[in-house]
Amino acid sequence: MNRLAVVAAAWVLSVIAGHAGAAERPAAAPTPTNADEVFQRLGAEFVAADRSDGLSIAVVENGQARFYNYGTVSRQKPQAPTEHTVYEIGSITKILTSLILANAVGEGKVGLQDDIRRYLPGEYPKLAFDGEPVRLIHLANTSSALPDNLPALPADAEQAPFQAVAALKRITDQHVYTALASASPSDRPGHEPRHSNLAANLMGGILERVYGQPYEALLARYVEQPLGMAAGTGEARAALLATGYNRDRAAMPALDARSVLAGGGLRYSTADLAKFLGAQLSAKDAAIRLSQTPAWGDADNVAVGFNWIISKTIDDQLHLRHSGGTFGFSSYIEMYPQRGYGIVLLANRPGEAQGQLQELANRATEALWGKPPVLTALESALQASAYRDVAGTVAQVRREHRALHLTEDYLNQWGYRLLADKQTAQAVALFGYAAQQWPDSWNAFDSLGEAYELAGDRDRAIANYQRSLDLSPSNGNAAEHLRKLRQQP
Known part of the structure; x- marks a missing residue:
């Protein structure tokens, strides 16, 4: 186990051990029957309130997964979703890409403090701020201060999603690197987290260059195959993909542009993500433990691991979360390691549905364990x-x-x-x-x-x-x- 893996393992153990003595004991774990009642009520209410056309939920507790599905995967041909229905997961993709990076660190392929220019083709003199370069760790902990998208999306991308997806499909690696030559961080890297699809997409490109393999192969090797997940790329499960809709219920284009694959282009079912979440909760793998270690900030207030947002609840329980969205989908994932509990929610509506999924998860937690x-x-x-x-x-x-x-x-x-x-x-x-x-x-x-x-x-x-x-x-x-x-x- 390398030094960073040792640090990650020590952090996880210290958090759990420290909280065991300080935190108030949470209420008894919910029974399956109680959980079924809670999610059947909240899920049905979510769809009935027209917050999404379809909703799929996976709940993982103590290594066991339960699934709940509501609504329809298509307005044109109504069909109830299942745990095998595939949704676009948006920025949750970044957690999976970051897990590949954690494996690369563990194998000694890269160092987190490496200047990213070491792995990029060409010269990029502007990729620094007051002498501080953008490092690999900054791509993982969201503090790179790089632009959100490069080349920039059309200003009316949300109003013209079909044109935006078409533009994304035309972007090649060379387009990105050409634009990157004149780009610079807007702030000192490491200073403050902010959303950047570019940072995650660069991470994916760097990993491809380090391993000499396409991103899809690395994803399968380090995430999907070890965890038993189906492929989150390609067309093999196109028939299982739900139709995404905007807030006006108009069908949206599928986000299938490879230029954003590592930052927000993956597609999974709740059955897939339940396996991912189960592995995250057990944290048996050194790379997973490293990816959950705070890499920016302080978990006593708020921290960021390898794209995980890390904080503590009001009753001192460790909490990790992330959300995502595309033109037609929203997603939310969270876990409470001390409870052995986590949840994934996938919906085929964008925008405010992200926050509404988090609200549903919060309501479920209070209903299951009671108000602290x-x-x-x-x-x-x-x-x-x-x-x-x-x-x-x-x-x-x-x-x-x-x-x-x-x-x-x-x-x-x-x-x-x-x-x-x-x-x-x-x-x-x-x-x-x-x-x-x-x-x-x-x-x-x-x-x-x-x-x-x-x-x-x-x-x-x-x-x-x-x-x-x-x-x-x-x-x-x-x-x-x-x-x-x-x-x-």
């Missing part, structure tokens, strides 16, 4: 104090519930739920606490600025938007709100 006692205690205490002293209330609850764990992202979502419920003063208090806890977070101040703006406090809204912009000059949302607020009399 620490959350109940904190909600009650905050309501009793009318959110007047969030910091003091959190400290008080933490004395009784040592497992209380708050992340910036969790507080941010909570705050926006309060805003949606018209509890503006409470949201201001919660966002204010988040800004105190994470004074270097542009997002915390951006959210606080928005809450003050909705509360009608123009001066404090301007001050917090400006603080957010100072921390992140590329924050267009803060810049736009500042422009409008300063124009007001």
